[in-house]
Amino acid sequence: MKSAVVVFPASNCDRDAAVALQSLTGKKPHMVWHQESHLPEVDLVVLPGGFSYGDYLRCGAMASQSAVMRAVKAHADKGGAVLGICNGFQVLTETHMLPGALMRNADLKFVCRPVALEIEETQSLFTRKYEKGQRVHFPVAHGEGNYFADEETLDRLEGENRVVFRYADGDNPNGSARNIAGILNERRNVMALMPHPERVVDPLLGGTDGVGLFQSLIETLS
């Protein structure tokens, strides 16, 4: 599987994503600067976590206007896989490649801790190595991860099995509607989540629950 990680000004989990991809795929991902208007030939594009543009104005708003996002959109339109993590999720909603918006956490505080997630949907290239209903722990680290969409959109997401990750009951760290932690686009080739799978691929760092996500992609895209 060939992959690329997009780097926006003040992305800061770009290295973490690259390290995880390299250790699991054996290949160094391409690092793509936000001003590039073309992507290299890759199977997967990752929009990493961080504070693109300092999270100023709205998280992900300015990054969504960058040249590279037009290329990412074209890649997705051709059926290429896109994974957004944390700030990457915010960028994808701002670009309207995913529905809804990520608002300030309900208690207004930045939160960093491991959370329990349930795998809702395994019919996806991102989660086929997990079992339906499986419980995993990924860390979250964000101030604005409170997923919001109107009721109609939420119903549609659920009806089309596009809710991939849900915070386990009682462990919703940000007030997200219907405990939603990660969703798919309609075509099911773009997925984003607030928790950080790339931070749980090494037993020393608090677990390996994130490996399944990358393995799923490798298996499908290689």
Add this chain to the structure above:
Amino acid sequence: MKARVFVTLKNGVLDPQGKAIGHALNGLGFGAVGEVRQGKVIDIDLAESDAAKAKASLKDMCEKLLANTVIEKYEIELKA
């Protein structure tokens, strides 16, 4: 020309910040405070003297960047 843009949450979109402020104000003894909503105000210096053009351009800025129209609405005010 100076312009002021208001970006506020649409009705029906939950506003955790506004809620927290209302709560804190009540806690501080401001019992008369009911609903509170928080938004942004963006003041822009614009090198454009034609009001209609300025307005069109500001609207474009709002749609493209300043507001996320999924959750927010905006108002534009031109000054002097």
Add this chain to the structure above:
Amino acid sequence: MKARVFVTLKNGVLDPQGKAIGHALNGLGFGAVGEVRQGKVIDIDLAESDAAKAKASLKDMCEKLLANTVIEKYEIELKA
């Protein structure tokens, strides 16, 4: 009564957000955009019909909570 409170940075105080927005707008081709400053607007429902009293109370809220008067200034607007 409804009130609107504007909280903005005092002149001279660095506004990183405003700076970044201005920069982004220029980057999007809005060349006429000069300085940009970002502030907050807070809309408050107030169970108080006396305008003078409402104003006094809002001023108190600004001083105590809504504005950080070390770096911010505020304006109060009463509506209907």
Add this chain to the structure above:
Amino acid sequence: MPTITQQQIKEHGLSGDEYKRILELMGREPSLVELGIFSVMWSEHCSYKSTRFHLRRLPTKAPWVIQGPGENAGVIDIGDGDACIFKMESHNHPSFIEPYQGAATGVGGIMRNVFTMGARPIAMMNALRFGEPDHPKTRHLVEGVVRGIGGYGNCMGVPTVGGEVNFHRSYNGNILVNAMCVGLARTDKIFKSAAEGAGNPVVYIGSKTGRDGIHGATMASAEFDDASEEKRPTVQVGDPFTEKLLLEACLELMATDAIIAIQDMGAAGLTSSSAEMGDKGGSGIELDLDHVPQRETNMTAYEMMLSESQERMLAVLKPGREKEAEAIFRKWELDFAVIGHTTDTNRLVVRHKGETVADMPITALSDAAPVYERPYDRRAASVGVPQYDAKKPLLDSLARILGSPDMCSRRWIWEQYDYTVMADTVQRPGGDAAVVRVHNAKKGLAITTDVTPRYCKADPFEGAKQAVAEAYRNISAVGALPLAVTDNLNFGNPQKPEIMGEIVGAVDGIAEACRALDFPVIGGNCSLYNETNGEGIDPTPAIGGVGLMADVNRMATVAFKREDDVLMLIGDTRGRLGQSIYLREIEGREEGAAPPVDLAAEKKHGSFVRKLIEDGRVDTCHDLSDGGLLVALAEMALAGGIGAEAGVAGTTVDAIAFFFGEDQARYVIATPLDEANRIEQELRDAGIVHAIIGKTHAAKTLRIEGEGEVALSELRKAHEGWFPAYMAVAHEN
């Protein structure tokens, strides 16, 4: 030429004698700009004039020290060509005025100190002191400081991995915000600030200069804003986004060989960075302020030289390399300007709008700056063994202590910090020391900050020794070898002999402990005049320690891991309750002698424990500090979710003193029985006092012989409860 008035001299914080000295050094009356430059360079903050004489006594050398005090940060060799660069610095006063921005810019400032030397920051720590919880300002300050630290550090993508927090009335009017940054570089790629050679371009990089942080009093003439008549605030606002770009751009430039010297613009911005670079390089510097990127209009030379706008750096490049450097900074969308050049005159010359506004010998700002041997009075240390009610039920007291402001869980704080970003945090907040792995290696760095101000108040010398010893213990307890410290000396007004006596005592204590423990001081910071209405803070010499762990797979944590592990107490327990947490929280008194520190025992016990962990024989260890043995056992049980039982193990010490005394040089380890037997024999052979005090057990309780038991869930409720409940109350800003 303006004539300097008595009033202006006073407003610049200069004494009559100091001004006389300036006249001698200049051979004429200074201009206002020159006076401003003298005032900041001769300030306590920049010149260390009250402490410099004493700081010379600190041990600063060791074979592994690459750079001791004197540069932007200290540097140690951690093997394989890797260097660890770290420093701690205070941002106390600004954080009291505006907690969010004060703390945020404190974090930004210390990060620049570290990356200006070529290091990528890999971990942040913070040592915080607030007033008593009931003080009307405390909540607002806690909330703002924590949010500010997180706001800046999280955006930078550097994990904030630990720290310490105390509440005490002595900080009601002067909180302490000390931030520490640890970075990594290659030993052959360390950048310094000596601007050697003449004719080299001086370049300005980063954010534009505004009127931030220029001290109000000196600005009376130009202070009002014409539009609103509002007084210009002197608070600096942090811009972590720009700092992140500055970090990446600087590291990119540092990968070339274009830089001769580089220094961040911290306190006294352009003035101190240019003067210090010229001084260290033995050169002169000529600046033309017309080229300085400016955020505001009509800035005067005085304002530009004294501005403390954040996120700026000054560098001296090799001639001809400007274009290459500029391209890097443009890519990162940062300001870049050549604003001067080095000379061979040894003078700082500043021009603005075609006029020379300052022209002064650089040595007048450095070597010739005043050094005071202020009179001091080392008052007698507090002594005595305090009385206490020996009948109070132990476990009730434990629950109260675990739920007290100084001893409760800091989760509310650290969950607002991203402590896992960079994917190398192998030991998170909540343990003795944080551990971050060296990227792509097996080794790691253990980091801690420590000081117990109530001990320092009772006895500055023993208290300061204790701060160093506790840092040493915390690092040893995770299995790392303590290598070096940075200190942050927070005190009251040094012009009072009793405060100066505290400073002298503390410096001597740090010096003695660091020497005995092979734990040299490679950097530090002094924050004096922490006083309000004549009331000084308790002496607070915070110690930031760093240690090296050869293999992060062999690391101990405080959490109990198995049932039926034997609990071994290492070190001598006399049951010293003087100045203890128990005495303060349960008896309501702070009195008696602070626990004495036996440095030989610290070294011996620390080395013993470290060896066990390094050899992979022990994975569960906690050092004993605040609250003593029982608090440590409770923390170990709560962290692991495993209960335990313990007793006084045949000693004659009274149970309360045994379980809550704060004797130093102690650790608790937990291991399976057969390993415990072997370790016991080795302890005996080594002549180390020790005792088997109990074991972990299946029940989720803590049971104390003769005292009954308490459910872990109850202890957890007390421990986790206080902070969130305290912060949930609405407060004014």
